[in-house]
Amino acid sequence: MSSDLPPPYTALTRHDMMPKASHDEAARFNFLTHFNRYVSGAIGAGNRLAYEKRVLPAFRAEHGRDPEHRYEIRDAMNQDAWHRMWSALKRNSMEMRQHNGRQIVLRQIEELNAKAKRYNDESGMLELDPSVEQPHYQTAVDIHCQPGGYHSEELPGDVTMGANYDVGLFATTGGALGGLNDGGGQAVVEWAKKERPDWQPKRILDIGCTVGHNAVPIALAYPDAEVIAIDTAGASLRYAAARAAAMGVTNIKFIQASGEDLSRWADGHFDWVQTTMFLHELSSKAMPKILAEANRVLAPGGLIFHIEQPQYSDEMPLFEQFMRDWDAFNNNEPFWSAMHGQDLKQVMVDAGFSRENQFTVGVRAVVDPEIFPPSPDEGEEDFGRAAIWNAYGAWKGGEQAVAA
């Protein structure tokens, strides 16, 4: 009976930079964890039922055909009473997660800022560059409905954005990302260690790292490597660097930079370029630019690896595409829909990664099974929120290339 119960918020690992949640603040996240699981699990199936029982028949009656695009399903479902109620529930849960997280962070913001400054001054692992412009795809809307996005400040030089992201990720994902919210990074490490047990990359680049929760596991797994984690959002990096330092990590550096311009690094500088749940936060023009830059800075034989939700292919039913699109329109993920509609393999080819060197592989969050139960979606679909991903990767061709 209890096997599918999510762990309590107190199961999170409390590293020194994690904002301290009071008893009741933790309890609010516990409610949201259960609520999120209920909305996507227990009553999530109502969307398909409403579609099959009434929305699709009405569409056929009106148009004399089936929907030909996920947007046609979206338009029809947005008129459906069930889907509207369900969407209102899910949107509210996102807003509550943000509000609760911000109350926790902002009531102790001075203490957090001072602590972050101390860590960052001492570690030397943070390099900010205020001349880096915030790209339009990061500022058009506040991504994930996080007020202020990932780049703004509540107080000059503060850590609000990163701290709020870290403190509430647990509730958003129903506890599926593990004690340090790092199940994605852990999954990347597990895959790489299994795929190439003897591989010892020396220089690793993580693009779009936010709070570094997925870059830190890589740094810890490859202690002899130098990890560079970049993001355009200095506000997130301040927290990221302090968080890593608080965890005792020393072989990582957080640098404010755009993936579109990696000119400070020479051709072939890195052995591994990583992005984790990042490509969908870009734009149609930015994504190929970043991938081309990634190709340039990657050494022959090096690895490029992207963790994402699956792309929409012709084989994926339109209804599933529509459900996976929900966050694009309801959770401020404006590139999500277009990005998942692209043929990522072709985009990678255009960026210089030959098709024969590319591969895709399924990975799921790696968490401590003693504390964290399996992702609640085992055997059922959670449409874009599950901690189960598709990885798109390539071993770059060239003289040192080894067949994958």
Add this chain to the structure above:
Amino acid sequence: MSNEDFDWVAASGRRAKGKRPEYFEDPALDRLYSVVFALSAEVSALRERQDTVERLLEKNGSITRADIEAFVPTREEGDERALATKAYVSRIMRGFQQQLEAIEAEDPPIMEIVDRLAKS
């Protein structure tokens, strides 16, 4: 930096940039959803706090507020509380869950059955 004037309560409630979808014809219903579920979270938090108080009293006889803040449930206690929260969510969400069942069942209007029973 001195932040004596920083109003963290007001700042926490800031909206996210980007037009919010309107889920219902009447905007009052959108507002009402926000209130109802925020209250639901508070009731859940209160129940959890009461559970903490009871457990600590049972164990120690008396407690301080600091004890409540420091309380971390064991795995077993965590599961008991999680089950209680799961059952609570199921109670407040009953209307949604039963409507889902109703969509699947496609019951005829009750008048049809009233008529049928009147005749057979």
